[in-house]
Amino acid sequence: MAESIDEHVVRRLSAWPDRPGEPHDVPDADTLLALYDAQVQSRHLDLAIRGLQARGEAFYTIGSAGHESNAAVAMALRPTDPALLHYRSGGFYAARAAQVPGSTPIDDVLNGTLTSAADPISGGRHKVFGNVGLNVIPQTSTIGSHLPRAFGLAFALGRVPRSQVVPPWPSDSVVVCSFGDASANHSTAVGALNASAYCAHQGVPLPVLYVCEDNGLGISTRSPVGWVARSLSRWPAVEYAHADGTCPAELLATSTRLAELVRTERRPAILHVETVRFMGHAGSDAEIAYRTQREIEDEHARDPLLATVALLIDGGILTPELALQRYEDARAAVAERADALVGGSRLESRDAVTAPITLRRPRQDRLATPEQRLGAFGGRLPEDAGDLTLAQVVNAALRDALATYSEAIVFGEDVGRKGGVYGVTPGIRKAFGAGRVFDTLLDEQTILGTALGSALAGFLPIPEIQYLAYLHNAEDQLRGEAATLRFFSDGQLENGMVVRVAGLAYQKGFGGHFHNDNSVAVLRDIPGLVLAVPSHPGGAPALLRECLALAREGRVCVYLEPIALYHQRDLHDGDDRWTAGYLPPAPWPAEVASELGRVRTYGEGRDVLLVTFGNGVRMSLRAAADVAADGIGCTVLDLQWLAPLPHEELLRTAAAFDRVVVVDETRQSGGVSEGIVTALVDGDYAGRIRRVTSADSFIPLGPAAAHVLLSEADIVQAVQDVMA
Numbered sequence: 001m002a003e004s005i006d007e008h009v010v011r012r013l014s015a016w017p018d019r020p021g022e023p024h025d026v027p028d029a030d031t032l033l034a035l036y037d038a039q040v041q042s043r044h045l046d047l048a049i050r051g052l053q054a055r056g057e058a059f060y061t062i063g064s065a066g067h068e069s070n071a072a073v074a075m076a077l078r079p080t081d082p083a084l085l086h087y088r089s090g091g092f093y094a095a096r097a098a099q100v101p102g103s104t105p106i107d108d109v110l111n112g113t114l115t116s117a118a119d120p121i122s123g124g125r126h127k128v129f130g131n132v133g134l135n136v137i138p139q140t141s142t143i144g145s146h147l148p149r150a151f152g153l154a155f156a157l158g159r160v161p162r163s164q165v166v167p168p169w170p171s172d173s174v175v176v177c178s179f180g181d182a183s184a185n186h187s188t189a190v191g192a193l194n195a196s197a198y199c200a201h202q203g204v205p206l207p208v209l210y211v212c213e214d215n216g217l218g219i220s221t222r223s224p225v226g227w228v229a230r231s232l233s234r235w236p237a238v239e240y241a242h243a244d245g246t247c248p249a250e251l252l253a254t255s256t257r258l259a260e261l262v263r264t265e266r267r268p269a270i271l272h273v274e275t276v277r278f279m280g281h282a283g284s285d286a287e288i289a290y291r292t293q294r295e296i297e298d299e300h301a302r303d304p305l306l307a308t309v310a311l312l313i314d315g316g317i318l319t320p321e322l323a324l325q326r327y328e329d330a331r332a333a334v335a336e337r338a339d340a341l342v343g344g345s346r347l348e349s350r351d352a353v354t355a356p357i358t359l360r361r362p363r364q365d366r367l368a369t370p371e372q373r374l375g376a377f378g379g380r381l382p383e384d385a386g387d388l389t390l391a392q393v394v395n396a397a398l399r400d401a402l403a404t405y406s407e408a409i410v411f412g413e414d415v416g417r418k419g420g421v422y423g424v425t426p427g428i429r430k431a432f433g434a435g436r437v438f439d440t441l442l443d444e445q446t447i448l449g450t451a452l453g454s455a456l457a458g459f460l461p462i463p464e465i466q467y468l469a470y471l472h473n474a475e476d477q478l479r480g481e482a483a484t485l486r487f488f489s490d491g492q493l494e495n496g497m498v499v500r501v502a503g504l505a506y507q508k509g510f511g512g513h514f515h516n517d518n519s520v521a522v523l524r525d526i527p528g529l530v531l532a533v534p535s536h537p538g539g540a541p542a543l544l545r546e547c548l549a550l551a552r553e554g555r556v557c558v559y560l561e562p563i564a565l566y567h568q569r570d571l572h573d574g575d576d577r578w579t580a581g582y583l584p585p586a587p588w589p590a591e592v593a594s595e596l597g598r599v600r601t602y603g604e605g606r607d608v609l610l611v612t613f614g615n616g617v618r619m620s621l622r623a624a625a626d627v628a629a630d631g632i633g634c635t636v637l638d639l640q641w642l643a644p645l646p647h648e649e650l651l652r653t654a655a656a657f658d659r660v661v662v663v664d665e666t667r668q669s670g671g672v673s674e675g676i677v678t679a680l681v682d683g684d685y686a687g688r689i690r691r692v693t694s695a696d697s698f699i700p701l702g703p704a705a706a707h708v709l710l711s712e713a714d715i716v717q718a719v720q721d722v723m724a
Contacts (some may be wrong), residue, residue: 005065005278006047008300013327016313016320026315027252033317034098035075035248036308039068040330041106042090043305046279048334049113053283057342058113060127061283064090066276067213069245069304070178071095073271076255077209080170082153082456083136084146085129086178086213088277091304093129093136100134106337116344123356123490124347130489135169137456138488140480143183147192148449149481150177150208154196155450156457158205158266162435164406165458174262175453178211181228182218188445188476193235195446196268200237205266209258212270213245215277220290232270239269245276246307276302356491357483357528361553365588368403373584376403376431387579390537391424391566394500396582397541398425398462401548402432404585405460408548410437412447412464412500421466422502422566444474448499452481455495460551468503468560469517482556483526494554498547504533504665505699505709506564506615512701515563518694518709521670523558524643530557530596531643535565535617538580539600543640545585546595560642562614571621578618597646601653605633608719609654611676612663613639616710620663623715632723645675651683659722662691665710669696692718 003011026032046063053061064070071091077083079099085092090109097105104120111119112127121130121138130138139146154175160167167173183189199206214228233240239261243254251273258269276299280287287296305327312318318326347353373381382388382396402408410428416439419426429437440447444465451461465471471478478499486494505516523531532547534540547557571577602621605628610620617638624634637653639646654660660680664673673691680689692715695708 003297003300005300005303009303009305009327010324012306013309013320013324026311027249029315029317031075031252032248032308032312032315034095035071035252036305036312036323036326037330038071038074038095038098039091039305039308040327041094041334042068042071044331044334045090045106045109047331048110048338050279050283052113052338052342059115060113062087062281063279064088065278066215066299066304067091067245069248069251069273069275070211070213072248072251073176073178073211073255073273074099076252076259077174077176080135081174081176082169084139084150084175084177085136086180086183087129088180088213089129089178092178093134096134096136097131103134106334107341110338110341111344114341114344115346116341117346118341118344121490121492122488125353125490126488128488132489132492137493138485140484140488144179144186144189145476145480147177147179147189147210148195148445148477149452149456150175150210151192151195151206151446152450152453153456154206154208154268154453155199155204156454156459157207159435160457163459167457172263173207174259175208176211177208178213180218181212181214181216181223182221184212184228184231191443191445192449193238193270195441195443195449197235197238198441200267206268207262207266208268209262210268210270212272213275214272215275217277217281219281219285220287229272232272235270237267239267240272241269242272242274245273245304246302248304248308248311275304278303354527356486356489359486359491359554363549363588364552366404367585367587368400372403373400376400378427378431381584382582383584386581387576388537388582389567389569389579390534390540390561391422393537393540393580393582394424394534394544394561395426395428397544398428399431400585401462401544402428402436405548405552407458408436408460408462409454410462410464411440411450413440413442413466415439415464420464422563424561424566425464444470445477448474448477448482451497451499452477452495455497456493460548461497462500463497464500464502466502467515467517468501468519469514471501472522475522478529478556478558479522479526483529486528486554496551496554496556498544498551498557498559500559500561502561502563504560504562504564504614505694505705506665509702509705513698516699516705518666518699519670520560520642520666520672523560524672524675526643528556529643530555530641531560532557532641533560533562533614534640535562535614535638536578536580536600539638539640541583542595550596560614564615565618568618571618572625597641597644597649599640599646599649599653600638602636602638603634605635606657607633608659608661608722609657610634610636610661610663610715610719611639611650611654612636613642613672614665616663616665619710619712620715623712623719626712626716627719632719634719639676642672645679647679647683650676650679651685654680654685654687658687660685660687660689661715661718661722662689663710663715663718664691664693666694667696668693688722690718690722
């Protein structure tokens with residue numbers, strides 16, 4: 001029978017050769033003992049969790065065995081440095097906890113894998129390395145998806161000295177982010193490293209230490225020899241260093257040197273740690289299927305625990321017997337706590353599980369002074385400028401937001417000097433400066449990562465994604481990172497933001513699919529995410545202000561702006577009915593709890609209710625005018641909120657009508673109308689329902705777009721059909 005890594009350690013320590021070891025430059029005794037204690041604690045947690053899993057008590061078995069050398073990285077940093085950790089960074093977590101008196105790392109890790117409600121970070125929702133008191137920010141299991149947030153947090157900390165924001169960490173903090181060698185190939189990780197080099201090349205302060213824990217395997221796939229070192233060392237202006245995880249003195253020295261460089265010079269660095277992986281990828285992984293027994297056992301000789309023991313013994317700090325005793329003491333301590341914690345309380349209801357997702361907090365009104373507003377608008381207030389277009393009121397609302405909230409920042413591709421591709425943000429950079437309104441590199445993952453990290457640091461980020469189609473290559477930053485932070489931290493951490501996205505169709509054939517994307521299904525499917533769609537200049541500022549208020553509560557909001565309506569002025573030719581006067585910010589009405597879930601209605605017809613949003617509002621009003629000539633009276637309901645749908649307002653309004661037509665500019669399958677019809681049916685709406693949508697198609701370039709997009713004629717036909 002093959003020897004397990006646990007058996008190997010015990011056998012080696014029991015039969016340690018009675019001969020002097022090779023001379024070493026041995027770190028001080030306290031440092032080495034702390035390193036060894038963190039390593040053995042992490043190892044025995046992995047062993048205990050495998051046992052708990054076999055008993056049906058534990059539910060997560062991706063362990064840190066073989067990676068415990070990362071404890072040295074924690075020891076080179078301060079416990080106040082924010083850490084975003086790879087799922088094999090158990091040694092780091094143990095060493096970090098040892099730096100903070102009163103910490104309980106054994107209980108923390110066990111409660112996480114037991115899905116106990118006592119888990120100090122997720123409250124029983126997932127096993128993650130996280131602890132607010134230890135400044136460890138929880139991460140999901142998606143590969144490399146936390147690197148953009150780490151970049152964004154370092155970027156934000158670099159901007160803090162030029163802002164009024166007070167972050168929850170000291171001004172000279174270092175962001176540390178660990179990941180695996182296979183993750184280094186992921187586009188998300190590559191994007192974050194590229195962004196770091198991009199900023200460092202320009203001298204932008206970016207205090208981040210990336211730590212690649214290289215065990216040579218991506219589950220079963222080997223990393224090509226030399227590839228990881230070559231790829232990680234090529235980034236311009238980013239310091240790179242390699243260290244062997246089986247050489248503790250070298251790793252401690254290299255980690256300390258890089259941490260000090262990042263802290264003092266405020267520039268990024270990459271620490272490439274060679275390590276090993278024991279016990280397979282996870283509990284369900286039978287690595288004998290892709291590795292020989294000889295390969296597995298040969299790696300036992302590279303155990304970082306035994307490498308630390310060698311230094312302790314050669315330095316005269318421990319005898320082999322004492323090293324083994326320390327190892328067994330850790331086993332006993334972990335076993336005792338595991339027995340005590342099994343059977344603890346778990347989340348017991350749907351409400352308990354979902355509580356952090358839509359957590360609400362009391363509103364705190366804040367208004368800019370008249371002088372601040374005059375400065376923001378160059379002396380001419382928008383409410384005095386007459387009727388404005390959608391683009392103009394969004395610009396005004398953004399200026400008011402920046403004037404009101406000193407922590408607000410606006411950024412994205414071309415939003416600064418150019419003023420946006422569609423002229424929505426001109427003049428804002430000039431009014432507020434490049435510190436608060438700035439252009440980014442062309443990478444949506446980095447844009448959203450900047451928002452994720454900035455929010456953690458105390459900013460109120462308002463990033464722009466230039467087109468809806470461009471969001472899809474970065475949507476996991478919203479789904480897997482932004483929206484889950486509250487869930488995985490039991491509401492203790494949050495990253496409120498308002499993501500402005502230019503999107504939807506009807507640009508008269510210009511741009512094709514990439515500039516006319518009409519798919520919002522991915523946004524509506526993210527738990528807790530708020531999706532608002534303005535349609536008319538009269539309501540757009542209130543929607544944006546509500547999103548900003550929700551972001552200040554920690555919610556992730558997307559403000560989807562219909563491109564085709566940006567500069568529209570007319571409902572019918574020459575009537576100027578698609579403009580409106582600007583309503584400036586005002587104290588929140590005491591009788592209105594929230595703008596979230598409020599709808600807008602147009603018209604007084606009683607025959608048919610047209611339920612719609614975005615471009616559909618203008619199209620429905622034009623169609624209503626056409627059918628009015630046939631004696632059919634319509635009212636148009638603008639939902640405004642697509643996630644969550646305003647169910648109560650929808651049902652209350654629909655109850656006054658015998659017929660409802662759902663006008664959906666998105667697609668027939670997976671479109672918004674499916675949710676609207678379901679809400680009506682679930683709410684026992686008794687009238688007739690029809691829906692009319694765009695086709696299940698990408699949008700082609702030129703006139704062919706009209707063949708697949710919902711038209712006003714389609715709406716007219718649907719109204720006539722439902723009346724028949």
